[in-house]
Amino acid sequence: MTHLLELLVQTAARFGLNYGFLLDAYQRASLVNGALTSIALCAVTIVGSLAAGLLLASMLTSGRVWIARPARVFIEVTRNTPTLVQLYCAFLVLNMLLTQAIGTANPLTPFAWVVIVISLHKGAFHAEALRAGIEAVPAVTLEAASSLAFNSRQLLWNVQLPLALRFALPSLINNLIDLVKMTAVASAIAVGDITYASIMIWTQSDNVLELMILLLAFFGLLSFIVNCAGRALEARLRMPGYGH
Amino acid sequence: MPYTRSPVARYLPLFVAALTMLGGSVAAQADATLDKIQQRHRVVVGVLLSGGPFGSIDPMTQKPKGLNVDLAEDVARQLGAEVELVPVLPANRVQFLQQGKVDLLIANMEWTVERGEQLGFVPTPFYRVGGTAAVLKDSAITRWEDLKDQPVCTSQGSSYIKPLTGFGADIKAFKSSSESLLALRGNNCVAAVHDATLINPLVAEGPEWQNYRAISPELNPAPSVIWTRPGETDTQARLDSIVKGWHRTGWLIDAEKRHHISPPSPALVELHDKFQAAGA
Numbered sequence: 001m002t003h004l005l006e007l008l009v010q011t012a013a014r015f016g017l018n019y020g021f022l023l024d025a026y027q028r029a030s031l032v033n034g035a036l037t038s039i040a041l042c043a044v045t046i047v048g049s050l051a052a053g054l055l056l057a058s059m060l061t062s063g064r065v066w067i068a069r070p071a072r073v074f075i076e077v078t079r080n081t082p083t084l085v086q087l088y089c090a091f092l093v094l095n096m097l098l099t100q101a102i103g104t105a106n107p108l109t110p111f112a113w114v115v116i117v118i119s120l121h122k123g124a125f126h127a128e129a130l131r132a133g134i135e136a137v138p139a140v141t142l143e144a145a146s147s148l149a150f151n152s153r154q155l156l157w158n159v160q161l162p163l164a165l166r167f168a169l170p171s172l173i174n175n176l177i178d179l180v181k182m183t184a185v186a187s188a189i190a191v192g193d194i195t196y197a198s199i200m201i202w203t204q205s206d207n208v209l210e211l212m213i214l215l216l217a218f219f220g221l222l223s224f225i226v227n228c229a230g231r232a233l234e235a236r237l238r239m240p241g242y243g244h
Numbered sequence: 245m246p247y248t249r250s251p252v253a254r255y256l257p258l259f260v261a262a263l264t265m266l267g268g269s270v271a272a273q274a275d276a277t278l279d280k281i282q283q284r285h286r287v288v289v290g291v292l293l294s295g296g297p298f299g300s301i302d303p304m305t306q307k308p309k310g311l312n313v314d315l316a317e318d319v320a321r322q323l324g325a326e327v328e329l330v331p332v333l334p335a336n337r338v339q340f341l342q343q344g345k346v347d348l349l350i351a352n353m354e355w356t357v358e359r360g361e362q363l364g365f366v367p368t369p370f371y372r373v374g375g376t377a378a379v380l381k382d383s384a385i386t387r388w389e390d391l392k393d394q395p396v397c398t399s400q401g402s403s404y405i406k407p408l409t410g411f412g413a414d415i416k417a418f419k420s421s422s423e424s425l426l427a428l429r430g431n432n433c434v435a436a437v438h439d440a441t442l443i444n445p446l447v448a449e450g451p452e453w454q455n456y457r458a459i460s461p462e463l464n465p466a467p468s469v470i471w472t473r474p475g476e477t478d479t480q481a482r483l484d485s486i487v488k489g490w491h492r493t494g495w496l497i498d499a500e501k502r503h504h505i506s507p508p509s510p511a512l513v514e515l516h517d518k519f520q521a522a523g524a
Contacts, residue, residue: 096430104431190416200417203335203401206362
Protein backbone atom coordinates (compact mmCIF):
# COMPACT_ATOMS: atom_id res chain seq x y z
CA MET A 1 0.00 0.00 0.00
CA THR A 2 2.68 2.51 1.04
CA HIS A 3 4.81 1.32 -1.82
CA LEU A 4 2.03 1.93 -4.31
CA LEU A 5 1.46 5.39 -2.87
CA GLU A 6 5.12 6.25 -3.20
CA LEU A 7 5.04 5.19 -6.83
CA LEU A 8 1.99 7.39 -7.39
CA VAL A 9 3.67 10.39 -5.76
CA GLN A 10 6.77 9.87 -7.88
CA THR A 11 4.74 9.63 -11.08
CA ALA A 12 2.88 12.84 -10.22
CA ALA A 13 6.17 14.56 -9.42
CA ARG A 14 7.26 13.92 -13.01
CA PHE A 15 4.37 16.17 -14.11
CA GLY A 16 5.44 18.85 -11.66
CA LEU A 17 2.75 17.99 -9.12
CA ASN A 18 3.82 17.68 -5.51
CA TYR A 19 1.67 15.05 -3.82
CA GLY A 20 4.27 14.54 -1.07
CA PHE A 21 1.66 15.24 1.61
CA LEU A 22 0.06 11.87 0.85
CA LEU A 23 3.13 10.18 2.34
CA ASP A 24 2.71 12.08 5.61
CA ALA A 25 0.63 9.80 7.84
CA TYR A 26 -1.11 12.66 9.69
CA GLN A 27 -2.15 14.58 6.57
CA ARG A 28 -3.17 11.39 4.76
CA ALA A 29 -5.31 10.35 7.73
CA SER A 30 -7.03 13.74 7.83
CA LEU A 31 -7.79 13.54 4.09
CA VAL A 32 -9.15 9.99 4.35
CA ASN A 33 -11.20 11.04 7.35
CA GLY A 34 -12.50 14.01 5.37
CA ALA A 35 -13.47 11.77 2.46
CA LEU A 36 -15.37 9.42 4.78
CA THR A 37 -17.13 12.37 6.43
CA SER A 38 -18.14 13.67 2.99
CA ILE A 39 -19.54 10.28 2.01
CA ALA A 40 -21.45 9.99 5.29
CA LEU A 41 -22.76 13.52 4.82
CA CYS A 42 -23.96 12.67 1.31
CA ALA A 43 -25.63 9.44 2.41
CA VAL A 44 -27.51 11.03 5.32
CA THR A 45 -28.57 14.15 3.40
CA ILE A 46 -29.75 12.12 0.38
CA VAL A 47 -32.13 10.17 2.65
CA GLY A 48 -33.07 13.29 4.62
CA SER A 49 -33.73 15.43 1.57
CA LEU A 50 -35.86 12.74 -0.10
CA ALA A 51 -37.95 12.39 3.06
CA ALA A 52 -38.37 16.16 3.29
CA GLY A 53 -39.21 16.33 -0.42
CA LEU A 54 -41.81 13.60 -0.15
CA LEU A 55 -43.47 15.27 2.82
CA LEU A 56 -43.53 18.67 1.13
CA ALA A 57 -44.82 17.23 -2.15
CA SER A 58 -47.65 15.40 -0.44
CA MET A 59 -48.53 18.60 1.42
CA LEU A 60 -48.49 20.58 -1.85
CA THR A 61 -50.78 18.15 -3.67
CA SER A 62 -53.08 17.46 -0.72
CA GLY A 63 -55.72 19.76 -2.18
CA ARG A 64 -56.28 21.41 1.20
CA VAL A 65 -55.26 25.05 1.24
CA TRP A 66 -54.26 25.14 4.92
CA ILE A 67 -51.77 22.31 4.33
CA ALA A 68 -50.57 23.31 0.87
CA ARG A 69 -50.02 27.02 1.66
CA PRO A 70 -47.41 26.60 4.44
CA ALA A 71 -45.53 24.08 2.27
CA ARG A 72 -45.56 26.52 -0.65
CA VAL A 73 -44.26 29.37 1.56
CA PHE A 74 -41.52 27.15 2.98
CA ILE A 75 -40.43 26.01 -0.49
CA GLU A 76 -40.28 29.53 -1.87
CA VAL A 77 -38.26 30.85 1.07
CA THR A 78 -35.86 27.89 1.03
CA ARG A 79 -35.41 27.80 -2.73
CA ASN A 80 -34.80 31.49 -3.09
CA THR A 81 -32.03 31.97 -0.52
CA PRO A 82 -28.40 30.77 -0.79
CA THR A 83 -27.47 27.58 1.03
CA LEU A 84 -24.37 29.12 2.60
CA VAL A 85 -26.40 31.98 4.07
CA GLN A 86 -28.95 29.49 5.44
CA LEU A 87 -26.15 27.45 6.95
CA TYR A 88 -24.56 30.47 8.63
CA CYS A 89 -27.95 31.64 9.81
CA ALA A 90 -28.76 28.22 11.26
CA PHE A 91 -25.41 27.45 12.81
CA LEU A 92 -24.25 30.88 13.96
CA VAL A 93 -27.62 32.37 14.94
CA LEU A 94 -30.19 29.64 15.63
CA ASN A 95 -27.62 27.39 17.26
CA MET A 96 -26.39 30.21 19.50
CA LEU A 97 -29.94 31.07 20.55
CA LEU A 98 -30.62 27.39 21.21
CA THR A 99 -27.50 27.11 23.34
CA GLN A 100 -28.45 30.22 25.28
CA ALA A 101 -31.89 28.75 25.88
CA ILE A 102 -30.97 25.21 26.95
CA GLY A 103 -27.34 25.59 27.91
CA THR A 104 -24.53 23.23 27.04
CA ALA A 105 -26.95 20.31 26.61
CA ASN A 106 -27.56 21.44 23.01
CA PRO A 107 -27.44 18.13 21.12
CA LEU A 108 -27.05 19.64 17.63
CA THR A 109 -23.52 19.32 16.30
CA PRO A 110 -22.21 21.23 13.26
CA PHE A 111 -22.64 17.98 11.29
CA ALA A 112 -26.30 17.82 12.29
CA TRP A 113 -26.84 21.44 11.21
CA VAL A 114 -25.38 20.76 7.78
CA VAL A 115 -27.62 17.72 7.39
CA ILE A 116 -30.71 19.71 8.44
CA VAL A 117 -29.99 22.71 6.22
CA ILE A 118 -29.05 20.78 3.08
CA SER A 119 -31.89 18.26 3.54
CA LEU A 120 -34.49 21.01 3.80
CA HIS A 121 -32.93 23.04 0.99
CA LYS A 122 -32.77 20.13 -1.44
CA GLY A 123 -36.08 18.81 -0.11
CA ALA A 124 -37.73 21.93 -1.53
CA PHE A 125 -36.32 21.13 -4.97
CA HIS A 126 -37.34 17.47 -4.67
CA ALA A 127 -40.85 18.55 -3.73
CA GLU A 128 -41.21 20.54 -6.95
CA ALA A 129 -39.87 17.62 -9.00
CA LEU A 130 -42.27 15.22 -7.28
CA ARG A 131 -45.17 17.64 -7.70
CA ALA A 132 -44.48 17.68 -11.44
CA GLY A 133 -44.55 13.87 -11.34
CA ILE A 134 -47.75 13.70 -9.28
CA GLU A 135 -49.53 16.17 -11.53
CA ALA A 136 -48.40 14.24 -14.60
CA VAL A 137 -50.36 11.16 -13.53
CA PRO A 138 -53.30 11.03 -15.98
CA ALA A 139 -56.69 11.91 -14.52
CA VAL A 140 -58.24 8.80 -16.03
CA THR A 141 -55.84 6.61 -14.05
CA LEU A 142 -56.89 8.35 -10.86
CA GLU A 143 -60.55 8.02 -11.75
CA ALA A 144 -60.08 4.34 -12.42
CA ALA A 145 -58.34 3.95 -9.06
CA SER A 146 -61.02 5.83 -7.14
CA SER A 147 -63.65 3.65 -8.78
CA LEU A 148 -61.88 0.78 -7.02
CA ALA A 149 -62.66 2.51 -3.69
CA PHE A 150 -59.13 3.73 -2.91
CA ASN A 151 -59.19 6.49 -0.33
CA SER A 152 -57.01 9.55 -0.86
CA ARG A 153 -53.99 8.21 1.09
CA GLN A 154 -54.11 4.86 -0.67
CA LEU A 155 -54.45 6.73 -3.94
CA LEU A 156 -51.29 8.71 -3.21
CA TRP A 157 -49.20 5.77 -2.00
CA ASN A 158 -50.33 3.03 -4.35
CA VAL A 159 -51.13 4.84 -7.57
CA GLN A 160 -49.88 8.42 -7.71
CA LEU A 161 -46.44 8.14 -6.09
CA PRO A 162 -45.20 5.03 -7.92
CA LEU A 163 -46.06 6.68 -11.22
CA ALA A 164 -44.92 10.13 -10.09
CA LEU A 165 -41.56 8.72 -9.05
CA ARG A 166 -40.98 7.43 -12.56
CA PHE A 167 -41.78 10.80 -14.09
CA ALA A 168 -39.74 12.70 -11.53
CA LEU A 169 -36.71 10.41 -11.37
CA PRO A 170 -34.42 12.22 -13.87
CA SER A 171 -35.14 15.48 -12.10
CA LEU A 172 -34.57 13.93 -8.66
CA ILE A 173 -31.23 12.46 -9.73
CA ASN A 174 -30.28 15.86 -11.05
CA ASN A 175 -31.06 17.34 -7.63
CA LEU A 176 -29.08 14.61 -5.87
CA ILE A 177 -25.98 15.25 -7.97
CA ASP A 178 -26.26 18.90 -7.01
CA LEU A 179 -26.67 17.82 -3.37
CA VAL A 180 -23.40 15.86 -3.47
CA LYS A 181 -21.56 18.97 -4.60
CA MET A 182 -23.42 21.14 -2.11
CA THR A 183 -22.01 19.20 0.84
CA ALA A 184 -18.78 21.17 0.34
CA VAL A 185 -20.42 24.08 2.20
CA ALA A 186 -19.93 22.04 5.38
CA SER A 187 -16.32 23.25 5.39
CA ALA A 188 -17.60 26.76 6.15
CA ILE A 189 -18.68 25.74 9.65
CA ALA A 190 -15.68 23.51 10.34
CA VAL A 191 -17.30 20.14 9.68
CA GLY A 192 -14.29 18.01 8.74
CA ASP A 193 -15.37 17.02 5.23
CA ILE A 194 -12.86 16.57 2.41
CA THR A 195 -13.01 20.25 1.41
CA TYR A 196 -12.19 21.28 4.98
CA ALA A 197 -9.37 18.76 5.21
CA SER A 198 -7.91 20.11 1.96
CA ILE A 199 -8.17 23.74 3.11
CA MET A 200 -6.43 22.82 6.36
CA ILE A 201 -3.57 21.25 4.43
CA TRP A 202 -3.12 23.92 1.76
CA THR A 203 -3.20 26.85 4.17
CA GLN A 204 -0.20 25.32 5.94
CA SER A 205 1.78 24.41 2.83
CA ASP A 206 1.88 25.32 -0.83
CA ASN A 207 -0.13 22.67 -2.70
CA VAL A 208 -3.44 24.24 -3.67
CA LEU A 209 -3.32 22.92 -7.24
CA GLU A 210 -2.65 19.32 -6.22
CA LEU A 211 -5.43 19.35 -3.61
CA MET A 212 -7.86 21.04 -6.00
CA ILE A 213 -7.30 18.28 -8.56
CA LEU A 214 -7.87 15.70 -5.84
CA LEU A 215 -11.04 17.48 -4.64
CA LEU A 216 -12.50 17.78 -8.13
CA ALA A 217 -11.75 14.13 -8.84
CA PHE A 218 -13.36 13.08 -5.57
CA PHE A 219 -16.58 15.02 -6.09
CA GLY A 220 -16.64 14.04 -9.75
CA LEU A 221 -16.46 10.38 -8.79
CA LEU A 222 -19.10 10.72 -6.09
CA SER A 223 -21.51 12.50 -8.45
CA PHE A 224 -20.81 9.90 -11.11
CA ILE A 225 -21.76 7.11 -8.70
CA VAL A 226 -25.05 8.87 -7.89
CA ASN A 227 -25.63 9.34 -11.60
CA CYS A 228 -25.03 5.64 -12.33
CA ALA A 229 -27.27 4.56 -9.47
CA GLY A 230 -29.97 6.87 -10.81
CA ARG A 231 -29.68 5.47 -14.32
CA ALA A 232 -29.85 1.93 -13.00
CA LEU A 233 -32.96 2.77 -11.00
CA GLU A 234 -34.55 4.38 -14.05
CA ALA A 235 -33.90 1.27 -16.11
CA ARG A 236 -35.27 -0.97 -13.37
CA LEU A 237 -38.45 1.06 -12.88
CA ARG A 238 -39.07 1.40 -16.61
CA MET A 239 -42.72 0.84 -17.45
CA PRO A 240 -43.97 0.39 -20.99
CA GLY A 241 -46.37 3.09 -22.04
CA TYR A 242 -45.02 5.78 -19.73
CA GLY A 243 -42.62 7.75 -21.84
CA HIS A 244 -40.43 4.82 -22.82
CA MET B 245 -11.43 83.91 -32.43
CA PRO B 246 -9.50 80.91 -33.65
CA TYR B 247 -8.34 78.55 -30.95
CA THR B 248 -4.63 78.79 -30.19
CA ARG B 249 -2.82 76.60 -27.76
CA SER B 250 -0.76 78.11 -24.99
CA PRO B 251 2.97 77.22 -25.02
CA VAL B 252 2.47 74.85 -22.13
CA ALA B 253 -0.38 73.03 -23.86
CA ARG B 254 1.61 72.85 -27.10
CA TYR B 255 4.54 71.14 -25.46
CA LEU B 256 2.49 69.08 -23.06
CA PRO B 257 2.48 65.85 -25.14
CA LEU B 258 6.25 66.09 -25.56
CA PHE B 259 6.65 66.75 -21.85
CA VAL B 260 4.49 63.77 -20.92
CA ALA B 261 6.37 61.55 -23.36
CA ALA B 262 9.69 62.61 -21.87
CA LEU B 263 8.44 61.97 -18.36
CA THR B 264 7.11 58.55 -19.33
CA MET B 265 10.45 57.61 -20.86
CA LEU B 266 12.29 58.85 -17.81
CA GLY B 267 9.90 56.94 -15.59
CA GLY B 268 10.32 53.87 -17.78
CA SER B 269 14.09 53.97 -17.65
CA VAL B 270 14.11 54.32 -13.88
CA ALA B 271 11.49 51.62 -13.40
CA ALA B 272 13.29 49.18 -15.69
CA GLN B 273 15.93 48.76 -13.01
CA ALA B 274 13.45 47.56 -10.39
CA ASP B 275 11.75 44.17 -10.06
CA ALA B 276 8.35 43.42 -11.58
CA THR B 277 6.18 44.64 -8.71
CA LEU B 278 8.07 47.89 -8.04
CA ASP B 279 8.12 48.42 -11.80
CA LYS B 280 4.38 48.01 -12.01
CA ILE B 281 3.72 50.27 -9.05
CA GLN B 282 5.89 53.04 -10.44
CA GLN B 283 4.45 52.78 -13.93
CA ARG B 284 0.81 52.74 -12.94
CA HIS B 285 1.17 54.87 -9.82
CA ARG B 286 -1.06 52.39 -8.11
CA VAL B 287 -0.28 49.80 -5.50
CA VAL B 288 -2.73 47.00 -4.73
CA VAL B 289 -2.58 45.94 -1.11
CA GLY B 290 -4.37 42.95 0.38
CA VAL B 291 -5.63 43.85 3.85
CA LEU B 292 -7.40 41.77 6.47
CA LEU B 293 -10.60 43.43 7.67
CA SER B 294 -11.79 40.90 10.20
CA GLY B 295 -12.84 43.41 12.80
CA GLY B 296 -10.87 44.99 15.60
CA PRO B 297 -8.29 47.76 15.58
CA PHE B 298 -6.12 46.24 12.84
CA GLY B 299 -8.75 46.24 10.16
CA SER B 300 -12.50 46.56 10.03
CA ILE B 301 -15.25 48.24 8.04
CA ASP B 302 -16.46 51.52 9.49
CA PRO B 303 -20.18 50.97 10.11
CA MET B 304 -20.93 54.65 9.43
CA THR B 305 -19.04 55.21 6.17
CA GLN B 306 -18.73 51.58 4.94
CA LYS B 307 -15.04 52.31 4.35
CA PRO B 308 -12.17 50.12 5.59
CA LYS B 309 -10.29 51.45 8.58
CA GLY B 310 -7.67 50.26 11.04
CA LEU B 311 -3.92 49.97 11.38
CA ASN B 312 -3.58 47.74 8.29
CA VAL B 313 -5.34 50.37 6.21
CA ASP B 314 -3.16 53.19 7.60
CA LEU B 315 -0.01 51.21 6.83
CA ALA B 316 -1.18 50.48 3.28
CA GLU B 317 -2.03 54.14 2.69
CA ASP B 318 1.31 55.32 4.01
CA VAL B 319 3.22 52.80 1.87
CA ALA B 320 1.38 54.13 -1.17
CA ARG B 321 2.02 57.74 -0.17
CA GLN B 322 5.75 57.12 0.19
CA LEU B 323 5.88 55.26 -3.11
CA GLY B 324 4.06 58.14 -4.77
CA ALA B 325 1.20 55.90 -5.77
CA GLU B 326 -2.50 55.56 -5.18
CA VAL B 327 -3.59 52.73 -2.94
CA GLU B 328 -6.14 50.13 -3.90
CA LEU B 329 -7.29 48.01 -0.96
CA VAL B 330 -8.40 44.44 -1.53
CA PRO B 331 -9.98 42.66 1.45
CA VAL B 332 -8.48 39.20 1.93
CA LEU B 333 -9.15 36.27 4.28
CA PRO B 334 -6.57 34.14 6.09
CA ALA B 335 -7.64 31.18 3.94
CA ASN B 336 -7.04 32.91 0.59
CA ARG B 337 -4.49 35.66 1.17
CA VAL B 338 -1.48 33.64 -0.03
CA GLN B 339 -3.27 32.75 -3.28
CA PHE B 340 -4.20 36.39 -3.84
CA LEU B 341 -0.54 37.34 -3.62
CA GLN B 342 0.73 34.41 -5.70
CA GLN B 343 -1.77 35.05 -8.47
CA GLY B 344 -0.95 38.75 -8.65
CA LYS B 345 -4.38 39.93 -7.49
CA VAL B 346 -2.52 41.99 -4.90
CA ASP B 347 1.05 43.38 -4.92
CA LEU B 348 1.54 43.32 -1.16
CA LEU B 349 -0.10 41.77 1.87
CA ILE B 350 -0.59 43.76 5.04
CA ALA B 351 -2.91 41.18 6.50
CA ASN B 352 -1.89 40.27 10.06
CA MET B 353 0.22 37.50 8.59
CA GLU B 354 3.06 36.63 10.91
CA TRP B 355 6.39 35.37 9.73
CA THR B 356 7.01 31.62 10.03
CA VAL B 357 9.76 29.50 8.52
CA GLU B 358 7.39 27.77 6.05
CA ARG B 359 5.82 31.01 4.90
CA GLY B 360 9.27 32.61 4.59
CA GLU B 361 10.30 29.89 2.15
CA GLN B 362 7.13 30.17 0.12
CA LEU B 363 6.85 33.96 -0.19
CA GLY B 364 8.98 37.08 0.00
CA PHE B 365 8.77 39.47 2.91
CA VAL B 366 10.06 42.81 4.16
CA PRO B 367 12.76 41.96 6.71
CA THR B 368 11.86 44.62 9.28
CA PRO B 369 8.60 43.68 11.03
CA PHE B 370 6.01 46.37 11.68
CA TYR B 371 4.56 44.62 14.71
CA ARG B 372 4.94 41.56 16.85
CA VAL B 373 1.93 39.55 17.83
CA GLY B 374 1.15 36.26 19.50
CA GLY B 375 -2.04 34.33 19.96
CA THR B 376 -4.38 34.29 22.89
CA ALA B 377 -7.50 32.31 23.64
CA ALA B 378 -10.85 33.78 24.58
CA VAL B 379 -12.55 31.49 27.10
CA LEU B 380 -15.59 31.79 29.35
CA LYS B 381 -14.83 33.51 32.66
CA ASP B 382 -15.88 30.46 34.68
CA SER B 383 -14.03 28.03 32.42
CA ALA B 384 -11.40 25.76 33.97
CA ILE B 385 -8.87 26.63 31.28
CA THR B 386 -5.99 28.76 32.46
CA ARG B 387 -3.02 27.39 30.55
CA TRP B 388 -2.48 26.33 26.94
CA GLU B 389 -1.96 22.74 28.10
CA ASP B 390 -5.57 22.70 29.37
CA LEU B 391 -6.78 22.74 25.76
CA LYS B 392 -5.80 19.12 25.24
CA ASP B 393 -8.66 17.16 23.58
CA GLN B 394 -10.92 20.22 23.83
CA PRO B 395 -12.69 21.72 20.80
CA VAL B 396 -10.90 24.97 19.91
CA CYS B 397 -12.17 27.48 17.34
CA THR B 398 -9.82 29.42 15.09
CA SER B 399 -9.66 30.58 11.49
CA GLN B 400 -8.55 28.57 8.47
CA GLY B 401 -4.94 29.43 7.66
CA SER B 402 -4.11 30.65 11.16
CA SER B 403 -0.49 30.25 12.20
CA TYR B 404 -1.65 29.00 15.63
CA ILE B 405 -3.06 25.75 14.25
CA LYS B 406 0.32 24.06 14.38
CA PRO B 407 1.18 24.90 18.01
CA LEU B 408 -2.42 24.14 19.06
CA THR B 409 -2.22 20.73 17.42
CA GLY B 410 0.97 20.30 19.43
CA PHE B 411 -1.06 20.84 22.62
CA GLY B 412 -3.46 18.15 21.41
CA ALA B 413 -6.39 20.53 20.85
CA ASP B 414 -9.27 19.48 18.61
CA ILE B 415 -9.17 22.25 15.99
CA LYS B 416 -12.34 23.69 14.45
CA ALA B 417 -11.22 26.17 11.83
CA PHE B 418 -13.73 28.59 10.31
CA LYS B 419 -13.52 30.82 7.25
CA SER B 420 -12.58 33.86 9.30
CA SER B 421 -12.26 34.98 12.89
CA SER B 422 -15.78 36.42 13.00
CA GLU B 423 -17.37 33.01 12.42
CA SER B 424 -14.97 31.43 14.87
CA LEU B 425 -15.89 33.95 17.58
CA LEU B 426 -19.59 33.44 16.90
CA ALA B 427 -19.05 29.69 17.17
CA LEU B 428 -17.38 30.23 20.56
CA ARG B 429 -20.41 32.17 21.72
CA GLY B 430 -22.61 29.37 20.43
CA ASN B 431 -20.64 27.03 22.71
CA ASN B 432 -19.28 25.00 19.82
CA CYS B 433 -15.82 25.20 21.32
CA VAL B 434 -14.32 25.95 24.70
CA ALA B 435 -11.90 28.57 23.39
CA ALA B 436 -11.28 30.73 20.31
CA VAL B 437 -7.63 31.32 19.50
CA HIS B 438 -6.66 34.39 17.48
CA ASP B 439 -4.15 37.24 17.50
CA ALA B 440 -3.95 38.83 20.92
CA THR B 441 -4.54 42.16 19.21
CA LEU B 442 -8.00 40.96 18.21
CA ILE B 443 -9.02 39.15 21.41
CA ASN B 444 -7.69 41.55 24.06
CA PRO B 445 -9.72 44.63 23.04
CA LEU B 446 -12.83 42.46 22.68
CA VAL B 447 -12.72 40.97 26.15
CA ALA B 448 -11.60 44.30 27.61
CA GLU B 449 -14.42 46.44 26.28
CA GLY B 450 -16.84 44.51 24.05
CA PRO B 451 -20.19 44.60 25.88
CA GLU B 452 -21.10 41.17 24.48
CA TRP B 453 -17.83 39.75 25.74
CA GLN B 454 -18.05 40.54 29.43
CA ASN B 455 -18.38 36.85 30.31
CA TYR B 456 -15.10 36.02 28.60
CA ARG B 457 -11.43 36.41 29.47
CA ALA B 458 -8.15 35.96 27.63
CA ILE B 459 -5.42 33.54 28.70
CA SER B 460 -1.71 34.30 28.80
CA PRO B 461 1.18 34.04 28.01
CA GLU B 462 0.90 34.76 24.30
CA LEU B 463 1.17 31.76 22.04
CA ASN B 464 4.06 31.84 19.55
CA PRO B 465 4.78 35.57 19.42
CA ALA B 466 5.96 36.21 15.86
CA PRO B 467 6.87 39.26 13.81
CA SER B 468 4.14 40.73 11.58
CA VAL B 469 5.68 41.58 8.24
CA ILE B 470 4.61 42.91 4.86
CA TRP B 471 4.56 40.07 2.33
CA THR B 472 5.59 40.21 -1.32
CA ARG B 473 5.98 37.64 -4.03
CA PRO B 474 9.21 35.64 -3.68
CA GLY B 475 12.44 37.08 -5.06
CA GLU B 476 11.25 40.68 -5.29
CA THR B 477 14.26 42.10 -3.51
CA ASP B 478 13.90 45.67 -4.83
CA THR B 479 10.34 45.96 -3.54
CA GLN B 480 11.42 44.50 -0.22
CA ALA B 481 14.39 46.88 0.08
CA ARG B 482 12.22 49.90 -0.77
CA LEU B 483 9.56 48.86 1.75
CA ASP B 484 12.13 48.02 4.36
CA SER B 485 13.33 51.62 4.42
CA ILE B 486 9.70 52.73 4.77
CA VAL B 487 9.10 50.39 7.72
CA LYS B 488 12.35 51.47 9.37
CA GLY B 489 11.22 55.05 8.93
CA TRP B 490 7.93 54.24 10.69
CA HIS B 491 9.87 52.90 13.65
CA ARG B 492 12.45 55.70 13.71
CA THR B 493 9.92 58.53 13.67
CA GLY B 494 7.62 56.86 16.18
CA TRP B 495 4.81 56.96 13.61
CA LEU B 496 3.86 53.37 14.39
CA ILE B 497 3.61 54.02 18.12
CA ASP B 498 1.31 56.97 17.39
CA ALA B 499 -0.76 54.84 15.03
CA GLU B 500 -1.07 52.17 17.71
CA LYS B 501 -2.37 54.78 20.16
CA ARG B 502 -4.68 56.27 17.55
CA HIS B 503 -6.33 52.88 17.03
CA HIS B 504 -6.52 52.15 20.77
CA ILE B 505 -4.54 48.94 20.46
CA SER B 506 -4.08 47.81 24.03
CA PRO B 507 -1.96 46.70 25.71
CA PRO B 508 0.68 48.62 23.72
CA SER B 509 3.25 46.35 22.12
CA PRO B 510 6.68 46.35 23.80
CA ALA B 511 8.13 45.32 20.43
CA LEU B 512 7.29 48.72 18.94
CA VAL B 513 9.19 50.55 21.66
CA GLU B 514 12.10 48.15 21.22
CA LEU B 515 12.23 48.70 17.46
CA HIS B 516 11.77 52.45 17.85
CA ASP B 517 14.79 52.65 20.16
CA LYS B 518 16.82 50.39 17.92
CA PHE B 519 16.29 52.34 14.71
CA GLN B 520 16.51 55.72 16.37
CA ALA B 521 19.93 54.76 17.69
CA ALA B 522 20.95 53.40 14.30
CA GLY B 523 19.54 56.31 12.34
CA ALA B 524 20.87 59.14 14.49
